[in-house]
Amino acid sequence: MTRANPGGTTHTLTSDMRRRLVACAGETPAHMLVVHVGTQSLDVVHDGRITASYPVSTSRRGVGNRDGSFKTPDGVHRVAEKIGGGAPMGRVFRDRIDTGETCSGTDCGENLILTRILRLEGLEEGRNRGPGIDSYERFIYIHGTNHEDAVGTPMSHGCVVMRNADVIEVYNAVEVGTIVVID
DSSP, X not given: OOEEOTTOOBOOOOHHHHHHHHHHHSSOOSEEEEXXXXXXXXXXXXXXXXXXXXXXXXXXXXXXXXXXSOOBOOEEEEEEEEEOTTOOTTEEEETTEEEEEEOOSGGGOSOXXXXXXXXXXXXXXXXXXXXXXXXXXXXXXXXXXXXXXXXTSOOBSSSEEEOHHHHHHHHHHOOTTOEEEEO
């Protein structure tokens, strides 16, 4: 469910995150995604203004970058790959491959990777890029889930999880290379 931002609220980042963003991207990008772990939300930002906001779920184990921690990595990332364009809502992906199966509801069991995948690449050497902490090598995604009822509370294994209709909207709104800040 999209929560439009009718007032076009100006997006603010902490001064530390803004400094790190500029160090990675060269400037504050005109278009980016910002994941707020504290509020379990994702903002779509255009020209410094929030144009849409969605509920998400990050890791139930908190924030961290270590391989095997099952925590959501913070910091500046970019969309490295878009996977699943055109797949039906609820399509199941394993190892980034469309299985041909479709799932709706929690009766499918575990928290599955559904509908669309935005694979993230960390851009901060020593934080989310490099040996033992690399977001890309950890297979950190923004993706849909079969546990939509739990979205808005921490419940993932490290990824940023969204409702399936929402992840389709976000997928369609971004390109490979779009900056994603997890703060």
